[in-house]
Amino acid sequence: MKRVLIAVAAATVLFAQAQGFPGSKPISIVVPFAAGGPTDLVARQLGETMRKTMGQGANFVVENTAGAGGTIAATKVARAAPDGHTLLLFHIGMAATPALYRKIGYKPLEDFEFLGMVNEVPMTLIGKPQLPANTYRDFENYIKANAGKLNIAHAGLGSASHLCSLMWQSAVNAKEAMTTIPYGGTAPAMNALLGGQVDLMCDQSTNTTQQIQAGRVKAFAVTTAKPLSRHPLLKDYPTLQEMGLKGFDLTIWHGLYAPKGTPPAVLKQLNDALKLALKDPDFIKNQEALGAVVVTDGRVEPAAHKAFVAAEIAKLKPVIEAAKQFAD
Ligand code: ASP
Numbered sequence: 001m002k003r004v005l006i007a008v009a010a011a012t013v014l015f016a017q018a019q020g021f022p023g024s025k026p027i028s029i030v031v032p033f034a035a036g037g038p039t040d041l042v043a044r045q046l047g048e049t050m051r052k053t054m055g056q057g058a059n060f061v062v063e064n065t066a067g068a069g070g071t072i073a074a075t076k077v078a079r080a081a082p083d084g085h086t087l088l089l090f091h092i093g094m095a096a097t098p099a100l101y102r103k104i105g106y107k108p109l110e111d112f113e114f115l116g117m118v119n120e121v122p123m124t125l126i127g128k129p130q131l132p133a134n135t136y137r138d139f140e141n142y143i144k145a146n147a148g149k150l151n152i153a154h155a156g157l158g159s160a161s162h163l164c165s166l167m168w169q170s171a172v173n174a175k176e177a178m179t180t181i182p183y184g185g186t187a188p189a190m191n192a193l194l195g196g197q198v199d200l201m202c203d204q205s206t207n208t209t210q211q212i213q214a215g216r217v218k219a220f221a222v223t224t225a226k227p228l229s230r231h232p233l234l235k236d237y238p239t240l241q242e243m244g245l246k247g248f249d250l251t252i253w254h255g256l257y258a259p260k261g262t263p264p265a266v267l268k269q270l271n272d273a274l275k276l277a278l279k280d281p282d283f284i285k286n287q288e289a290l291g292a293v294v295v296t297d298g299r300v301e302p303a304a305h306k307a308f309v310a311a312e313i314a315k316l317k318p319v320i321e322a323a324k325q326f327a328d
Contacts, residue, residue, distance in 0.1 A: 021084055021266045026059040029087050029256075030077050032070030033155055034185030038121070038204035040064060042254050042292070043089040046118060046274075049283040053276035054269070066184035069158030071097050075105030078112060082259040084266035088112070091254045095312035097158040099320040109310055112257040113267055116274050116300040117308060121204045121252045121292040123164050123223040124234065128196050129216060136220040136243045143174055150178040153189035153198040160252045161186050163320070164202035164223060170323035171245040193217060204252050205291030209233055225249035231291050253312075255305055267302070275300055 031043045040062065047060030065073040070093040080086035094108050106112075125136075133139035143150065152169075154161035165180060178200070183189040186203045193201050194216055202223065212219045213233055221240050225248075228234040240248040256274055258267060277283055284294050298304045 021269060022054070022056065022058050024057070024059075025085055026061045027085050027087060028061050028063045029089050030063045030065055030073045031089055032065060032067075032073030032093065033159070034066045034183070034187045035062075035064045036187035037155070037185040037190075038207040039070075039089065039091055039254065040185070040187070041206055041290075042118060042121075042287075045283055045286055046089065046256070046277060049277040049280045050270075050273045053280065054273035058273075064185075067156065069093055069097060069100070069156035069162060071101060071104050071106075071158060074108075077257065077259055078106035080259045082113075082261035082263075084258060084262050084270060086259065087115070087270070088257040089118070089254060090257065092160050092163065092252050092312065092316075093158050094255060094257075095309055096160075096163050096316050096320060098313060099317045100158040100162075100324075108313065109306065111260050113260060113262045114302040114306040114309070115256040115258060115267065115271050116302060117295045117305045118254040118256060118274070118278065118300075119287055119292045119294050121206055121254070121290075122228055122234070123160065123202050123250055123252060124205055124208045124212065124219050124237070125164075125168065125200070125202045125221045125223065125240070126193070126208050126212065126217045126219050127200045128193050128198070129218055130196055131199065131218055133220070134218070136238055136240075139220045140172060140243075143172070143178070147174075148178075150199040151181050152178050152200040152202075153181050153183060153186070153192055154201070155184070155186045155189060156182045159186075161189065161201060161203050163316075164250055165200075166323040167248065167250060167319065168202060168223075168240065168245070170325070171240070171248055190217075205231075205234060206287075209290050223248065223250040228291065234291055253308075255309065271300075271302060 029043045029047050031040045033039045043062045051060050077088035133142045152165050192198045211217045222237050278294050287294050
C-alpha cells in the first residue's frame with residue numbers, strides 16, 4: 001500500500017510539472033522582420049492577447065530577428081529548444097521561401113509543430129506622395145514612361161512585399177522598369193518611402209492603412225481577388241484584377257509555430273490560448289481597423305493549418321517560378 005502511495009505521489013509531481021508550463025520564464029514570439037512593421041504588429045497584439053487568454057501569469061515577449069526574408073528567424077526557431085518558450089510568427093513567407101531560396105535551414109512542413117493560423121491581410125500597392133500619378137492607370141503609365149529610373153522597396157527575398165513586387169512586375173512586364181531595394185522589414189522600408197528615398201512598395205494593409213489615411217503615401221490598388229468592399233478606407237481602391245491583371249490574387253496570412261518535438265500538452269495549452277485570443281473582441285477590432293481578418297474557421301486547428309500551408313507551397317511554386325526572372 002505504501003509503495004502504491006509513493007507511485008501515485010511521484011506521478012502527481014510529474015503531472016504537475018507538465019501543467020507547470022509556462023512557469024516564470026517568458027514565451028518568446030520570434031518575428032522574422034524589423035520592429036514596428038506589420039508582422040511585428042500582429043505578434044505584439046497576439047502576444048498581449050494570449051497573455052490574457054493563457055492566464056497563469058504567462059508573459060509573452062516579442063523578439064525581432066530580421067534578415068534574409070524571414071529565413072534567419074525561421075531557422076532559429078526550428079533549432080530552438082522544443083519547450084514551448086520559443087515560438088515563430090511567420091506569414092506567407094513560410095510557403096514562399098522554399099521556392100525562392102536554393103537552400104534554407106528548415107523544412108516548413110517537417111521542422112515545426114503547427115499551432116494554427118492567425119489572420120489574413122490584404123496588400124496595397126503604394127507610392128511616395130511626390131509621384132504625379134493618382135490612379136492605378138496613371139501609375140502604370142508613369143512606371144512605363146520612367147523605366148529604369150524607379151525603385152521598389154521590399155523586406156528581403158521571400159518576404160510578402162517581395163512576393164507581391166515579383167508577381168506585379170511579372171504581370172505588368174516591368175522587368176526593366178525598376179530596381180528592388182531590400183530592407184530588414186517594411187517598417188524601415190516605409191520610412192524610406194516616406195522620406196522619398198524609394199518610389200514604391202507593396203505591403204500589408206496593417207502597415208499602410210494609417211499612412212494612406214493620413215495622405216502620407218499614395219495608394220493605387222489592392223492585391224486581393226475581391227474588392228475590399230467592407231473596409232471603410234480601402235473599399236474604393238481597385239483590385240489588380242479589375243485593372244486587367246488577370247488572376248492576380250495575393251492575400252497574406254500569418255501562422256504560429258513551435259519547434260518540432262514540443263510536448264503535446266504544451267502545444268495544446270498554446271493552441272487553446274491562441275483559439276481564445278482569436279475570439280477576443282479587442283484583438284478582432286484592432287486587426288479589423290487595419291484591414292486584417294482574424295481566422296474564425298477550422299484553420300486555427302494545427303492539422304488544418306498544416307494542410308493549408310502545404311497547399312500554399314504547392315500553389316505558390318509555379319507562380320514564383322514564372323515570376324522568378326524578376327528576382328535580382
Ligand atoms: N511586410 C513585410 C513583408 O513584406 C514584413 C514585415 O516587415 O513585417 O514580408
